[in-house]
Amino acid sequence: MLDVLRLLEDTKAILVDTHVVYTSGRHGDAYVNKDALYPFPGLVSSICAQFAQRYSSAKIEVVAGPALGGIALSQWTAHHLSVSTQVLAVFAEKQTDGTFLFKRGYDGLLRDKTVLLVEDIITTGGSIKAVSDAVREAKGTVAGLAAICNRGGVRAEDIGAPILFSMAELPLTSWPESECPLCRQGVPINVEVGKGREFLSRR
Numbered sequence: 001m002l003d004v005l006r007l008l009e010d011t012k013a014i015l016v017d018t019h020v021v022y023t024s025g026r027h028g029d030a031y032v033n034k035d036a037l038y039p040f041p042g043l044v045s046s047i048c049a050q051f052a053q054r055y056s057s058a059k060i061e062v063v064a065g066p067a068l069g070g071i072a073l074s075q076w077t078a079h080h081l082s083v084s085t086q087v088l089a090v091f092a093e094k095q096t097d098g099t100f101l102f103k104r105g106y107d108g109l110l111r112d113k114t115v116l117l118v119e120d121i122i123t124t125g126g127s128i129k130a131v132s133d134a135v136r137e138a139k140g141t142v143a144g145l146a147a148i149c150n151r152g153g154v155r156a157e158d159i160g161a162p163i164l165f166s167m168a169e170l171p172l173t174s175w176p177e178s179e180c181p182l183c184r185q186g187v188p189i190n191v192e193v194g195k196g197r198e199f200l201s202r203r
Contacts, residue, residue, distance in 0.1 A: 004047065004148055004149065004167040004168045005149075005168045005170065007037070007043060007047075008032060008036075008037070008149070008168075011036045011037055011040070011043070012033075012036055013032060013033045013034060013035075013036035013037055014030070014031075014032055014033070014170075015030060015031040015032075015033055015190075015193065016029070016030045017029065017030075018030065018031060018190045018193075019182040019183075019187040019188060019189050019190055019196075020189070020190045020193060020194040020196060021177075021189060021194050021195045021196045021198075021199040022123050022124075022174060022194055022195065023123065023126075023127065023194070023195055024123055024124040024126055024174075025176075025177065025195075025199075026123075026124075026174040026175060026176055026177070027174060027175050027176075027177055027180040027182060027183065028172055028173060028174040028175070029172075029173060029182060030172045030173075031172075031190070031193050031194055032121045032149055032151060032170065032172075033193050034069055034120040034121050034148065034149075035069075035193075037120075037148075038069075038072055041072075041076075044072055044073070044076055045076050045079075045080075047073075047076075047148060047167065048073055048076035048077040048079070048080055048118075049076075049080045050167060051073070051077045051080070051116075051118060051146035051165070052077055052080035052081045053080075054146060054165045055081070055116050055143065055144060055146065055165070056081070056083075058114065058116065058143045058144065059114055059143075060081050060087055060114055060115070060116045060143060061087060061088065061113040061114045061115070062078075062087065062088045062089070062090060062109060062110055062113045062114070062115045062116070062140065063075075063077045063078040063081065063087060063088070063089050063090075063115070063116045063117075063118055064089075064090050064091065064092065064102075064106075064110070064115050064116070064117055064118070064131060064135060064140075065091055065092070065117065065118040065119060065131065066091065066092055066094065066100055066119065066127050066128065066130075066131050067091045067092065067093045067094065069119070069120040069121075070091050070092075070118055070119060070120070070131070071091045073118040073119070073120060073148075074089040074090065074091055074118050075089045077089070077116065077118050077146065081116075088109055088113075090102060090106040090109055090110065091106070092106075092130075092131045092134050094127070094130075098126075098130065099130050099133070099134070100127070100130040100131045100133075100134045101134055102134055102135075102138055106138075107137075107138040108138075110135055110138040110139065110140035111138060111139040111140065112139060112140070112141075113140050113141070114140075114141050114143050115135050115140045115141060115142055115143060116143055116144055116145075116146060117131060117132060117135070117142060117144070117145040117146070117159075117161060118145070118146050118147070119131075119145065119146075119147045119148075120147070120148045120149070121147070121148060121149050121151060122147050122149070122150045122151065122152055122154045122159075122166070123151055123152045123174070124152050124154070125152060125154035125158045125159045128145060128147075128159050129158065129159040129160060132145075132159050132160040132161060133160065136160070142160060142161050142162070143161075143162070143163070144156075144161050144162060144163035144164070144165065145159060145161040145163070145164045145165065146165045146166075147164070147165070147166045147167070148166070148167055148168065149166060149167065149168045149169075149170050150164070150166035150168070150169050150170075151169075151170045151171060151172045152171075153169075153171060
């Protein structure tokens, strides 16, 4: 299997000794910058080939992920799954209330289909759980989830999937904003990754 942790290190996607705000709103001192991977389509393709191999016998008909990161992953994974029959790739878009919705006619492509969810980094599992809910809302059946890295110890049942396949487990410490020791120490928030810039703009 592809050594994804080594890959993340080689592309400088793992940041340490920093102060970041995650999508969940929690704060931490390390970050997996998956955006450092996406400029390299060969690497993304290799990762998604592993996803496809894991679910090769699951009769997947559609691959779905959250925008934006899940777009490239869904495309490449569907490509590698399309051996004897075409597998579709779609993405869900986040709404202002935090839910995800399949637009652009994609909801119709999910109806009565077996769907594989894909995600880059799982922290709390909130985003991919919302995508899972959106698949069911569109009358699709979630067959499983494939992720690059599970850093929150999230389980399959937490996101409403029968199977969760993660290429790497990388636990990282995080705290609610009110309990963040880095905030108390006055450590500047990293605005280049995560949601730091948005967090500061609201203060």
